[in-house]
Every structure is written in structure tokens, then in C-alpha cells.
Amino acid sequence: MPLRPVCIHAIEQTECSVLRFDREDKLMRKRTEDQPNVTDQSDPERSGSGPSSIDQRVIDQSDKGLKGNPARVARTRGRIFAAVISCLDDLGYAECSINRVQTRAGVSRGALTHHFPSREEMMVKTLEHLLAPVRGPSRPGEEANLLSQAKGSNLQEELHRLWARVINTREGRALMEILVASRTDAALSARISPSLWAYNDEFNRNIAHIYQATSGQPEQLSLLWSICRSFMRGLHTQAPYERDPEIITKMVDLFGQIMAPHLSARAQETLGQQEGHNEEPL
Known part of the structure; x- marks a missing residue:
């Protein structure tokens, strides 16, 4: 018995829908394959526990x-x-x-x-997030910042605290990863450089609320602390060379002795109520 025209039309519509769905499915799969950041659920290593x-x-x-x-x-x-x-x-x-x-x-x-x-934007904002709490107080007594000097501590103790609580931490190591990557990634370097320069300028202004150069020359203070920060970050690259991890402790001790004659803490009354915080600059 021949099919009625209405039935033939319905069958043709169904076949067209199936073909269209198949084309759309193939196109969607191709787009997914072309996107490197889309997790492939068939790959356990890439998909993980997503x-x-x-x-x-x-x-x-x-x-x-x-x-x-x-x-x-x-x-x-x-x-x-x-x-x-x-x-x-x-x-x-x-x-x-x-x-x-x-x-x-x-x-x-x-x-x-x-x-x-983008991934690049994520790294730039992460770097700014890591630097934000350790810019130093913008005025004496400001409590909104984590940079401080512990009451009654000397420079050696402060440097040990800097290493243990700021530099040699997940945050400190994460910052180093971004800095090292920027050496050969021109786009990343261009993006983070303004943030690093701004941080450095602000830190150099703010550190004067906590420390002073014993020479009495303000411009020497920022230079002295740049030396301190460079040395402390450099411990990350020296640590793998040392069989004995205590060598790092001894290096910090000796470096503190070398720097102590050149830096002194400002009087406690000028520090306001900062003693409750326990962090240092990255």
C-alpha cells in the first residue's frame, strides 16, 4: 500500500533533523578538539577529578x-x-x-x-594579589598592611622570619615561578613589569616607616632593603645545592650580621600598633 503524502513529508522531516543533528554534533566535537584548554574527559591525566x-x-x-x-x-x-x-x-x-x-x-x-x-590575565592578577599584603604601611601606625617588625626583634630574627613565613612558603614560591617564567615570556613580562615597578616604588617609600639607614641617608635605605630582598629570594636557588638544609639558616645568620650595622629599626612609638602582624616584603 503506497504511503500517503503526509507520511512521506513526516519521514523526510525526520531524516533532515537527524542529518542536521549529526552535522551539529560533528561541528561541536571539532570545536572542542580545537580548544587546548577544554578538558578531554577521555584523558584521565588531563581531566583528573574535574x-x-x-x-x-x-x-x-x-x-x-x-x-x-x-x-x-x-x-x-x-x-x-x-x-x-x-x-x-x-x-x-x-x-x-x-x-x-x-x-x-x-x-x-x-x-x-x-x-x-585569559591565563596571562590570571597570572598578572595573582602576582598583584601576592604582592598586595606586603607593601608596607603607607604611614606610621597603619594596621592595614602585613609588613611589620616584631617587637623587640633584631635584624637577624626578622630575616629568619622573612624566610620562614613569607619567602619559603607556597605564596613565595608561586611568585618565583611567575618571575622566572617572565624572563623568557615577553608578553608576560610586559604585563607584570608595571605592577612590579609600582610595588617596588611603594615599598621603598613605606619601608621608611619601619627602618632607617644608620648613615642617615634616606636613599640608602631602599638600596639596603633591595639587597636584603635579593639575598632572601636567592636562597630559593641556592637551597638545591646544599646537602645540609641548616646551611640556609647559617647563611641568614651571617647575612644578618653583615647588614645589621647598616640598618636600624625606628623607635617603637613610630610604629603605632603594627606589632600584631608578622609578615615581610616579597
Whole structure:
């Protein structure tokens, strides 16, 4: 019995829909393959423990309203920064990919790119985030900054604290990863240089609220602290050479003795109420 025209039309529509769906599916797969930052779920090493499609939809729903909720925005941004820092410290700059940061932070791709449109932007903002708390007080007694001198401590003790609590930390090592990468990455170097220069200028102004050069020459203070900061960061590259980790401790002791005649802390009354903080400059 021949098919009626209505049935033939329905069959043709169905076949067209199937063909169109097949073309769209192939196009979507090609686009996914062309995007290096899209996690391939068939590759366990790259996908890791990333969210499934169902989990991702839940994350996407939870990210709605980010723009209207400052507290949520701050929390999400903080989680991303923490993920970037841990990736840099554990895996190094080259392996700190968008996918790995997204997985560690537990956020959607949309939320991550909302804060950081590119990997380069993510690294620049992470560097600024790492430097922000250690710029020094902009005026004597300011409490909004982590740079301080512990009450009653000498320069050697301050340098040991600098190494243990700031430089030789996840944050300090993450910063080193970005700095080393920028040596051969011209685009990254161009992006972070203004932030580094601004930080250095601000630090050199602010350190005068805590220390002074014994020579009485203000311009020497910034030079002396630049020497201190260079030495302390350099311990990262010296440590692998040493069989005995105590050598680092001895180096800090001796360096403190060398620098002590040239630097002195300002009177405690000029420091205001900063003694509750315990950090130093990176």
C-alpha cells in the first residue's frame, strides 16, 4: 500500500533533523578538539577529578548572580587565587593550566573566565594579589598592611622570619615561578613589569616607616632593603645545592650580621600598633 503524502513529508522531516543533528554534533566535537584548554574527559591525566557534566551544571547554577553578590564574588576570586598558587607551587608555571586551576578551585569555566579572561590575565592578577599584603604601611601606625617588625626583634630574627613565613612558603614560591617564567615570556613580562615597578616604588617609600639607614641617608635605605630582598629570594636557588638544609639558616645568620650595622629599626612609638602582624616584603 503506497504511503500517503503526509507520511512521506513526516519521514523526510525526520531524516533532515537527524542529518542536521549529526552535522551539529560533528561541528561541536571539532570545536572542542580545537580548544587546548577544554578538558578531554577521555584523558584521565588531563581531566583528573574535574566536575562531571551534571556537576558542572550545578556549579554553573551556583555561579549565577555573581555580579550582584560582592561577598560571593570575593569568595570565588579567593578560591581561584588559592588554586593558582597551589598549582604554581606543586606543578610549576608551565603546568598551571586553566583546566587545572578550574578543577582545584571547583568553579565553572564561566566563573573563572568572568574573573580572568585569559591565563596571562590570571597570572598578572595573582602576582598583584601576592604582592598586595606586603607593601608596607603607607604611614606610621597603619594596621592595614602585613609588613611589620616584631617587637623587640633584631635584624637577624626578622630575616629568619622573612624566610620562614613569607619567602619559603607556597605564596613565595608561586611568585618565583611567575618571575622566572617572565624572563623568557615577553608578553608576560610586559604585563607584570608595571605592577612590579609600582610595588617596588611603594615599598621603598613605606619601608621608611619601619627602618632607617644608620648613615642617615634616606636613599640608602631602599638600596639596603633591595639587597636584603635579593639575598632572601636567592636562597630559593641556592637551597638545591646544599646537602645540609641548616646551611640556609647559617647563611641568614651571617647575612644578618653583615647588614645589621647598616640598618636600624625606628623607635617603637613610630610604629603605632603594627606589632600584631608578622609578615615581610616579597
